[in-house]
Amino acid sequence: MAAATTHLPGPRLRPRKKRVEAESILEAEFEREALSTERLRLLVLTAVVVSGLFLSLIPSVLSSEGVEQIFHGNVRAFVYWRSAILLLLALYLTAEWLRLGRRIKTGGRVHDIYHYVTAFVETSCPTAEIIALAAFTDNPVAALSIPVFVYPLFIVLSALRLNFRLSVFTGAVAAVEYTLVGLYYIRGSADRLAAPLVTSVPVHVVKGLILLSLGFVTGLVALQIKRRILDSFKLAEERNNIVNTFGQHVSPIVVDKLLERGAGVRSEKKRVCVMFLDIRNFTSFAEKRHPEEVVEYLESLFEFMIEIVNNHHGIVNKFLGDGFMAVFGAPLSDGRDCANAVGAAREILSRVEEEAAAGTILPTRVGIGIHAGESLTGSIGSSVRKEYTVIGDVVNTASRIEQLNKEFGSQLLISEAVWEAARGDVPDGVLPMGHVAVRGREEPIKIYRVA
Numbered sequence: 001m002a003a004a005t006t007h008l009p010g011p012r013l014r015p016r017k018k019r020v021e022a023e024s025i026l027e028a029e030f031e032r033e034a035l036s037t038e039r040l041r042l043l044v045l046t047a048v049v050v051s052g053l054f055l056s057l058i059p060s061v062l063s064s065e066g067v068e069q070i071f072h073g074n075v076r077a078f079v080y081w082r083s084a085i086l087l088l089l090a091l092y093l094t095a096e097w098l099r100l101g102r103r104i105k106t107g108g109r110v111h112d113i114y115h116y117v118t119a120f121v122e123t124s125c126p127t128a129e130i131i132a133l134a135a136f137t138d139n140p141v142a143a144l145s146i147p148v149f150v151y152p153l154f155i156v157l158s159a160l161r162l163n164f165r166l167s168v169f170t171g172a173v174a175a176v177e178y179t180l181v182g183l184y185y186i187r188g189s190a191d192r193l194a195a196p197l198v199t200s201v202p203v204h205v206v207k208g209l210i211l212l213s214l215g216f217v218t219g220l221v222a223l224q225i226k227r228r229i230l231d232s233f234k235l236a237e238e239r240n241n242i243v244n245t246f247g248q249h250v251s252p253i254v255v256d257k258l259l260e261r262g263a264g265v266r267s268e269k270k271r272v273c274v275m276f277l278d279i280r281n282f283t284s285f286a287e288k289r290h291p292e293e294v295v296e297y298l299e300s301l302f303e304f305m306i307e308i309v310n311n312h313h314g315i316v317n318k319f320l321g322d323g324f325m326a327v328f329g330a331p332l333s334d335g336r337d338c339a340n341a342v343g344a345a346r347e348i349l350s351r352v353e354e355e356a357a358a359g360t361i362l363p364t365r366v367g368i369g370i371h372a373g374e375s376l377t378g379s380i381g382s383s384v385r386k387e388y389t390v391i392g393d394v395v396n397t398a399s400r401i402e403q404l405n406k407e408f409g410s411q412l413l414i415s416e417a418v419w420e421a422a423r424g425d426v427p428d429g430v431l432p433m434g435h436v437a438v439r440g441r442e443e444p445i446k447i448y449r450v451a
């Protein structure tokens with residue numbers, strides 16, 4: 001039967017306000033994640049800079065005649081300058097790493113201007129090295145030195161900032177600074193014919209464009225990473241909402257299907273099958289035992305009962321102290337709701353006998369009643385606390401049928417509606433009990449005894 005959508009009555013909420021609050025929480029979570037990846041980026045850069053600081057000693061160690069000729073006899077002076085630049089950068093990166101750590105702990109937000117300033121300072125360090133190198137070597141040599149190849153490292157690591165514009169900005173800074181420095185130092189070079197690739201203006205312009213393109217591509221990568229993280233946050237939030245709505249005992253399969261459907265938990269009118277289970281003589285049992293023993297006893301029963309309900313595509317909707325109410329067909333239905341409910345009930349009874357015989361639980365007897373019919377399903381409550389519930393005569397009738405087990409000395413009773421829907425899945429030996437008067441109803445209901 002097609003389910004007609006309708007809305008359950010409830011307190012008036014403010015969807016826009018709730019949506020804004022949810023988005024604010026999501027932004028705060030993303031900001032925290034972005035700061036964590038930013039710290040990782042700073043840590044990687046610090047390691048690279050410290051390594052470069054040690055490697056800067058190599059020219060002085062390998063101070064051969066060729067190296068001295070390149071640096072015009074000023075190898076040690078260059079090493080001092082380069083080491084000073086790298087040391088300052090390492091200290092700066094370490095200070096920023098510690099600063100961001102404090103921000104993450106306090107939950108503070110970092111202003112966007114801060115990110116652009118740090119991106120400019122960091123990306124300008126290779127430029128400073130090129131300028132220092134040019135002071136001790138031939139200008140064209142400086143334009144092709146190792147610091148030039150450090151620009152891509154800063155650009156690629158900017159992806160960890162998770163900001164498209166920052167990555168593009170980093171690429172733009174590298175491109176502009178390299179192009180300007182390269183064009184400045186090849187200006188007036190007397191050795192253009194000997195080294196056209198070094199002194200050619202188009203070569204340096206193209207390299208600058210490559211750096212800019214690398215920043216753009218890195219920005220696209222950062223954008224994809226950001227979207228994946230946000231999607232993960234949203235998925236986790238939706239999953240938590242579903243679990244909070246249906247309780248901790250909803251089947252993971254049901255959660256996944258609801259997430260795939262993507263429609264949320266709608267209030268709707270639909271046909272469901274409701275099961276009530278009651279543990280017999282629980283009051284007298286609890287009266288003679290400590291609360292800890294009672295809880296342990298209930299947990300030993302509910303653990304496998306909940307699993308059985310989940311395996312038969314149902315959900316445990318409410319715990320009733322010495323029993324529970326389970327629903328089959330809501331929020332999702334596979335078209336065999338009554339058969340699933342009867343199958344779950346029969347398996348529960350069989351499992352209780354097995355566990356009692358094995359001595360894993362105390363001797364226990366339960367009563368189960370099942371009825372099917374139309375109901376309203378959906379979330380009811382307030383913005384503070386909501387609960388997924390099933391409302392309708394089907395719920396009250398299922399509860400009354402379960403209570404009839406005491407009168408008939410049975411363990412599993414089903415209504416005619418369940419029998420008609422699940423006849424092919426109910427085993428032989430079902431005993432018709434005739435039309436039975438049910439408390440709270442004017443007309444009697446035809447009942448079948450299954451166990």
